[in-house]
Amino acid sequence: MFGRTSRLRKWLRKPVGIGTVVAVAVLSAGGALAAWGTFSVVIEKTNSLEFCVSCHSMQATVYQEYQNSPHFKNASGVRAICSDCHVPKPFIDKMIAKVTAAKDVYHTVLGTIDTPEKFEKNRLHMAKTVWAKMEATDSRECRSCHSRDAMDVHKQRPKAQSLMAKGMEQGQTCITCHKGIAHKLPDMSSGYRAMLAELKDAAPAKSGSAGTLYAFESTELYSERPDGTPGKGDGTVFPLTEAKVLERQGDFVRVEVQGWLQEGAGRLLVAAKARRIFQITMSPKLADTVAIQGEAESDPDTGLSWQQASVTGWVKSAAFTADRKALDAYGAEMAGAACGSCHSQPHADHFPANQWIGIIKDMKDSTALSAEDVRYLQSYLQRQAKDMAKHGS
Incomplete structure (x- = not known):
């Protein structure tokens, strides 16, 4: 064993010949070139349209939409494929995009978007993610084909000319106005409707003992607490109206709402003087119970007189939240x-x-x-x- 160690030391101390150096250099360069060639082929392959739509979740959804878009077929015969819009040209940004794209494969395997129904459910979230990236880069990938300097706006339709000029003046980016240019727009209402459902579910827990509530939907206002099934109220409370809680009884809350009344229009309470931000519309019966506070004030812009006032009544607590x-x-x-x-x-x-x-x-x-x-x-x-x-x- 000691003899083998001694021979190894002698070999390591032996001067290296020029031939060995050349051989190592050639092999290293060849290996580097082979690795780079393989890397380039892989990148090019993963940028191809065939690769991008190889998943059945893509085939059944966005590929079908893309085929009906002007990016797929147009008068000039220039086709933009997936990577033209979704993969940056700069090397570092391209590599980051390639790494982050792995999440699409992950969610496909996980089953998040593996059916058209699941894809539609998540379409708004996915679209917002892409739009945000485009906003952050000033629509960099769009501009790789569409240059402002090369545009002849006079060949555009009059409405497009006006909008383009306004957008350029305000520093807007392509995706600001061109959402849905290659793919179907998501159901834009699905986001806020889901938020409303969550808000309603959480409202009882958040407003149970709160002293101030806010209406998240229009609701009836009653002069007296209804018995049994409530019918038509004596007024309507509009969304985002702030209400001070005076008393709670079961599903109903007695509240006070403060605002302003225009002289001669005593059945509409608004949030601020001379600002038609509707808070409560009232029947004559409810209007007679309004408490006026202070002297009338004139609005210098219109000359109309306004008075601060408050209205008290009963509302269903389910239409309010403290959040x-x-x-x-x-x-x-x-x-x-x-x-x-x-x-x-x-x-x-x-x-x-x-x-x-x-x-x-x-x-x-x-x-x-x-x-x-x-x-x-x-x-x-x-x-x-x-x-x-x-x-x-």
Whole structure:
């Protein structure tokens, strides 16, 4: 054993010949080239359309949609495949994208998206993830084919010219307006409807002993606590109205709501002076019980007189929650779904509270919003309007 160790030491101390160095260098270079060639082939193969749609979950869903899109077939005969839109060109970003793409394989194996039904259930979440990446990179992959400098906007339709000019001026990115260009848009309402369901389920636990509640849907207001099955109320409380709890009896809560009344229009309580943010509409019977507070104040912009007032009545506790943050998150999700699908979503504080009424009225028919959704969205945006900061909103 000691003899073998001695011979090994002698061999290691022996000078290395030039031939050995050349041989090692050639083998190392050859191995590196082979490894790089194999790596390049693998990357190229995984960028191919055939590889991307090899999963049956892709074949049954997004591939079918892609084949009907202008990215697959168009007048110019230029086809963009999956990797053109979803794989970055810069090497480091490309490698990051390749690694993170493994999660798609993981969820396919796990069974998260292995059927069309499961895919549709998760489509909104997946689409939002892709949209967020595109927003973060200023739609980098889109711009690898579509360059602003190469665009002749005068060859676009008049409406497209106007929207493109406005978008460029505001620094918007491609995906801001072009969601659904290659794939079917998700059911944008599914996100906020799921949030509403969770909000309703959690409401009793969060509002059971709270002193202040907020309506998350329109609900009846009663002058007196109903006995038995409640019928039509004496008024209606609108979404996001803040109510102070005075008394609890079973499923009903006696509340006080404060706001403003316009002189001569005493059946509509609004959230702020001269701001038509609806809180309560009242029957003549309920209007007679309104408590007026202080002197009338004139609005300098309109010359109309307004008075602070409060209304007391009974409401069903199931329509209220104490979780204002959850309500704001619900409103933000609804605004994004309704306003951000076709164009850049305007900030709530971009317009005055009263102007939001006309904007929503003009746009609601282009959305999937129900009448109740419209009431909520209008109240949500109005309460964050640019002229509401001084009112404590």
